Amino acid sequence: MSIVNHLPCWTTPYKEADIAIHTYSTVGDILAYQRCRRQYGFFSVRKYNSPAATQRYFGTLMHDVLDQINRDFQVTGNLPNQQGVYDMVLVAHNRLIRSGVRTFNAGFQRRRAALLIYRFIQLFGIPFFSNIQQTEYRLNRALVTHTGRDYILEGIVDVLSGAVSHALRLPYSTEPDDVEIWDYKSGQVPEQGSRELESYKYQMRVYAELYRQQTGQYPARAVLIFLGELADDPRWNLANGDPSMFPRLVLPVEPHPGRIAVAIQNFNQTVEEIEQERILPYAQQWQAPSHAVDEQTCRTCELHYNCDRYPQGRNERSIPL
Amino acid sequence: MISLLNYFLAIQKAFNNELPLDLDQQAAVEHTFTEPLWIIAGPGTGKTHTLVWLVLKRILVDSVPADRIVLTTFTRKAATELRSRLLRAKQQLVSSGLREAEEIDVTQVFLGTLHSLCARILRDQRYEPTLRIRVLADERVQEYFLRRTRNPILDINDVTFWARFRLARYQGGQTYLPSRAKRAEGGCILFNRITENGADLNAMRTSGDPHFALLADAYEQYQQNLQQDLRTDQATLQRHFLTFLQSPEGQTWLGNGMSVVVDEYQDTNPVQEEIYFALTGGLPDFTVVGDDDQSLYRFRGATVESLIDFDRACLDYIGIAPRAVYLRENRRSHNGIVEWVNRFIQHHPSMIELNPLIRVRAPGKPALVARSPINGAYQPVQIITRSRDSQVGAEVSTVIQDLLNAGYITDYSQVALLTFSTSESNWAIGAYIDALDNAGIPYINPRSKAAQNDTALLEILGALSSILDPIRRFSNTWTLPDGTTFTLPGRLVSYIQEATNAFQQRIATGSFPDLEVYINDSITTVSGTPFDPSNPYLLQAGGQRTTISSLFFKLIAHSPYSDAILDPAHGERLKVINQLLAEYESLYDEGAIKVEQALSGQTQTETWSLYNLYAVFAESYHDGLNDSEDEDVSIVPGCVNVMTIHQSKGLQFEVVFIIKPENTPFLGTAHVLEDQLAPYINRPTQPLLRRSIQLRVEEDIVRLFFVGYSRAKRLLILAGTNLARWDTILGRDVHGQPINNQASLIGLNVNFL
Numbered sequence A: 001m002s003i004v005n006h007l008p009c010w011t012t013p014y015k016e017a018d019i020a021i022h023t024y025s026t027v028g029d030i031l032a033y034q035r036c037r038r039q040y041g042f043f044s045v046r047k048y049n050s051p052a053a054t055q056r057y058f059g060t061l062m063h064d065v066l067d068q069i070n071r072d073f074q075v076t077g078n079l080p081n082q083q084g085v086y087d088m089v090l091v092a093h094n095r096l097i098r099s100g101v102r103t104f105n106a107g108f109q110r111r112r113a114a115l116l117i118y119r120f121i122q123l124f125g126i127p128f129f130s131n132i133q134q135t136e137y138r139l140n141r142a143l144v145t146h147t148g149r150d151y152i153l154e155g156i157v158d159v160l161s162g163a164v165s166h167a168l169r170l171p172y173s174t175e176p177d178d179v180e181i182w183d184y185k186s187g188q189v190p191e192q193g194s195r196e197l198e199s200y201k202y203q204m205r206v207y208a209e210l211y212r213q214q215t216g217q218y219p220a221r222a223v224l225i226f227l228g229e230l231a232d233d234p235r236w237n238l239a240n241g242d243p244s245m246f247p248r249l250v251l252p253v254e255p256h257p258g259r260i261a262v263a264i265q266n267f268n269q270t271v272e273e274i275e276q277e278r279i280l281p282y283a284q285q286w287q288a289p290s291h292a293v294d295e296q297t298c299r300t301c302e303l304h305y306n307c308d309r310y311p312q313g314r315n316e317r318s319i320p321l
Numbered sequence B: 001m002i003s004l005l006n007y008f009l010a011i012q013k014a015f016n017n018e019l020p021l022d023l024d025q026q027a028a029v030e031h032t033f034t035e036p037l038w039i040i041a042g043p044g045t046g047k048t049h050t051l052v053w054l055v056l057k058r059i060l061v062d063s064v065p066a067d068r069i070v071l072t073t074f075t076r077k078a079a080t081e082l083r084s085r086l087l088r089a090k091q092q093l094v095s096s097g098l099r100e101a102e103e104i105d106v107t108q109v110f111l112g113t114l115h116s117l118c119a120r121i122l123r124d125q126r127y128e129p130t131l132r133i134r135v136l137a138d139e140r141v142q143e144y145f146l147r148r149t150r151n152p153i154l155d156i157n158d159v160t161f162w163a164r165f166r167l168a169r170y171q172g173g174q175t176y177l178p179s180r181a182k183r184a185e186g187g188c189i190l191f192n193r194i195t196e197n198g199a200d201l202n203a204m205r206t207s208g209d210p211h212f213a214l215l216a217d218a219y220e221q222y223q224q225n226l227q228q229d230l231r232t233d234q235a236t237l238q239r240h241f242l243t244f245l246q247s248p249e250g251q252t253w254l255g256n257g258m259s260v261v262v263d264e265y266q267d268t269n270p271v272q273e274e275i276y277f278a279l280t281g282g283l284p285d286f287t288v289v290g291d292d293d294q295s296l297y298r299f300r301g302a303t304v305e306s307l308i309d310f311d312r313a314c315l316d317y318i319g320i321a322p323r324a325v326y327l328r329e330n331r332r333s334h335n336g337i338v339e340w341v342n343r344f345i346q347h348h349p350s351m352i353e354l355n356p357l358i359r360v361r362a363p364g365k366p367a368l369v370a371r372s373p374i375n376g377a378y379q380p381v382q383i384i385t386r387s388r389d390s391q392v393g394a395e396v397s398t399v400i401q402d403l404l405n406a407g408y409i410t411d412y413s414q415v416a417l418l419t420f421s422t423s424e425s426n427w428a429i430g431a432y433i434d435a436l437d438n439a440g441i442p443y444i445n446p447r448s449k450a451a452q453n454d455t456a457l458l459e460i461l462g463a464l465s466s467i468l469d470p471i472r473r474f475s476n477t478w479t480l481p482d483g484t485t486f487t488l489p490g491r492l493v494s495y496i497q498e499a500t501n502a503f504q505q506r507i508a509t510g511s512f513p514d515l516e517v518y519i520n521d522s523i524t525t526v527s528g529t530p531f532d533p534s535n536p537y538l539l540q541a542g543g544q545r546t547t548i549s550s551l552f553f554k555l556i557a558h559s560p561y562s563d564a565i566l567d568p569a570h571g572e573r574l575k576v577i578n579q580l581l582a583e584y585e586s587l588y589d590e591g592a593i594k595v596e597q598a599l600s601g602q603t604q605t606e607t608w609s610l611y612n613l614y615a616v617f618a619e620s621y622h623d624g625l626n627d628s629e630d631e632d633v634s635i636v637p638g639c640v641n642v643m644t645i646h647q648s649k650g651l652q653f654e655v656v657f658i659i660k661p662e663n664t665p666f667l668g669t670a671h672v673l674e675d676q677l678a679p680y681i682n683r684p685t686q687p688l689l690r691r692s693i694q695l696r697v698e699e700d701i702v703r704l705f706f707v708g709y710s711r712a713k714r715l716l717i718l719a720g721t722n723l724a725r726w727d728t729i730l731g732r733d734v735h736g737q738p739i740n741n742q743a744s745l746i747g748l749n750v751n752f753l
Helices: A026-035 A037-045 A054-076 A082-098 A106-130 A195-215 A227-231 A233-239 A257-278 A295-299 A302-306 B004-014 B023-030 B047-060 B076-095 B114-124 B139-148 B159-164 B180-197 B201-205 B210-228 B234-246 B248-254 B270-279 B310-317 B335-346 B389-405 B430-439 B455-468 B490-508 B513-528 B548-555 B568-587 B607-621 B669-680 B693-709 B723-730 B742-747
Strands: A023-025 A132-144 A150-162 A179-185 A221-226 A250-253 B037-041 B069-073 B110-113 B169-171 B174-176 B259-262 B286-290 B323-327 B381-385 B415-419 B477-479 B485-487 B595-597 B603-605 B640-644 B653-659 B712-720
Touching (some): A054 A106, A132 A195, A195 A221, A195 A257, B047 B069, B047 B259, B110 B114, B114 B270, B139 B210, B159 B210, B180 B234, B180 B270, B180 B669, B270 B310, B335 B693, B389 B415, B389 B430, B389 B712, B669 B693
Parallel strands (some): A023 A150, A179 A221, B069 B259, B259 B286, B415 B653
Antiparallel strands (some): A221 A250
8 A cells, every 4th residue: 555545634845945045255256267167166166176276375375474474563563674574484384384285396485475575564564564454354245146146245355454555655645544455466466457457356346345335335445465566676676665666566446336336246147157057967067168268277277187178188188197 | 223022023024924933932032141041942943943033133132243143053054054044034124124134244143163163263363373274174084194193092002992992893702903094093083082071181191090191192192293283173173262262362352252152052062162151251141052852973072961961061150040941842743743752752761860960851841842734634653664674675665656656745855764874785774775776766875985986986096006006016915114014904905906907997998098098108107217216206297296186187087087077976976085185195295106116126106105095095985985965955956865863963854764773873982981081071060970871872872863753744754674673762652661562653653554
């Protein structure tokens, strides 16, 4: 006898769905997805593990040391000398290596990090550090896409600073109660109009909106600082402590409401795309994008030996080991 | 800030003018926190629902800033769901016109598992001792760490040491030393319990008990190694956090204390209990929610006493007794199922304790009251027994198909098969899985411990072995560089053999010429590259060091594995092995494969590199590897969810089969350790008296099955082979009589299929 004969007055249940509101960050999700859907899907969503951490090493090293310098400064009011910076770089390096972060040519990268950081604090020094209000400032906000989908937008701002332009002789003016978002980039400023530079500006606009949602007003501006610009020795020697000799070092991104709205709209649209991708059948998810992907992204991607976006990878596949 | 009345009115408005809170839930939400709140919530009584409205009330009515609230739960999935429900509830208030709700930001609440919050807060506060610290992902990685750091516990060759903690190997009535891998596994259990309990190492050393002196030394070495390598395990991370809270910077961060809300408090371990009380800053703004009858994680160091004795703990830590609120209205299950679980837990002899100094259940706990709209006039508890598992499995499959065909369920995921162990072995539920396969019923069993047998995963190991060990050194006696000789365990050798054979057979089909060429060329490259003692690494064409991970990615770029990664089963299993590999490599030479000169003069993979690949990496998963689990999805749609009962906690299904109920928890290391470590623990809330070890084992069985039974909404079916052996899992009738016979069960309105 079938089970159903034993179940009089059974009411058919409706199928309950899990509620899962996802969290998205600008760099880790939206820009990563826009750069390459396949790489994002495999490494960020499915969580395959990527051993290519060299890029992260240098950026992380720079951030860690700058953060340490700030923390020390807030306590002592002092900034380190050249040897002090190098020692701090070494400590941060050892910490990263001990925790399993990989790199190669570490000596060169350490020296370069120490040089850039030392030059940065020589240029901006006390006026900059004394205006820092918070570092690693966490921003979270629940948002809704145009289709009504909930998500949480998350970001961490490197530095939240008071108005420092006058003290730093930067090419823009500030009001005394201005608040600025500063973000360190360890490389040089990308070419004007490049995808990379636009990505950085996009990130800053999203942070500006997050900041507005959290505090009720936009920051006075977001400031991108390209520490790699300080590697130019001849210019450094000529500069003699004058930041204006490095016009590409600092890039202010004004909180233009129209541009911010466009960035947020794009963010929402990308969240939708990612969510749509998540519900595709497994085999159809996270395929190589139809748009071009930059060479560097492909070359450092572990999936490049078999990817439609990087046909030459299939040749490399046959090279032994 | 709004009044409590306006808050309730707004909720009511959002729910068609009906307040979605029963009187018990209302009492919890209204609590004013002049004393801590002790919510004891039976299954299906709306625990999460109550928590959500309580937290919003704290923010909107009590003006507690969202970023001063710590809200923890037990799993990442539960945290995701809680966060989502909190956001939805806030939006419902906004939609109902509560303007003040628009201004609050619930994402500012510290919400997550305690582990994740500890890590986040330590990182955000840049607490010096944990800067850039890396958490060993799980017990398996912790075992790698013990192996890599050669912890002295691995060298304890005194079988009585292992036997006293029930960590020895037992076979044919004899007790043997555990293998090195099992010693690492046991070592991790011992170390974690020491950390969680804050056991006194000096007392262990001076106890005169040589085993504890050895253990204390090994533990200390382990902690030094963690520090040296900037690693931490989950338990030590919590210790770091507790130390942080007690430090000047921690005190600054803590201010006047946080508003602390803890879900699933019955599965809290001692260090977590200390952390929660520390987070309160000694104030009574502390809510715990849980159900002692659903405490399942003793084997991970949890102690149900944290919930049962919460009143005593509050007096110890804060000096104020809590207010107890019991949530009793079950809105989940058919009244017959509620009746079944009430009888089971209330009349079970193992849950009745006459000694007034010992609590087995929360004091004053009432029975559940059935309030579900599911009340069809049928027998919601049914039993299938046959003489063989295969017959029971076939019957289970028929029932599932009949329910679907009749439209009684609309998706396979409304059915769960719950059991103690979901291993697909003969001992466990292999026959049931075979029956599902035979019936063509889709199912998912992520904790089957069978992923290691996946063809793609097996062949990848075979391919790695073929490249790095073409002469199959794995099957010989190894002479290690330190002069010792060693033979890999027989089962491991068989597994590697199986892997290499599977791979060679794949190649032999001739269908994958690119892969064959790549493998052969790579083998030649290893042996043909002149050995350079100054750079003894296996190098790629560009001079970069070859790692096992880099080989893995090369391999999955070749057919057939390039197709396998697109398949949900193979792809997810290859991911599991990739993740495991990454953790292994982070501890072993950054994954770089070393080479050496063989006696033949040719270059070969260095003995240690190969030995570690086999004896540590492959050893760790060859006898049981679980699949990956989606962090967002609790119930996988479109298929029958086969789960351990542990895994099903917090979930509910229309139809629940408890399969193979004759398999139950047994006396293990966790029970033994509670007694063995007791003399070295000085925790104020440590119970003065515990029940016997056998009774504690029985408690675990009862709680496990209580959880299993209470997952069912419409239908609960027990399916197994030997009714006579079900005494403990069936319990007693209300007169205290055994019911493990058909007549008694029929008398309890149970139907036999």
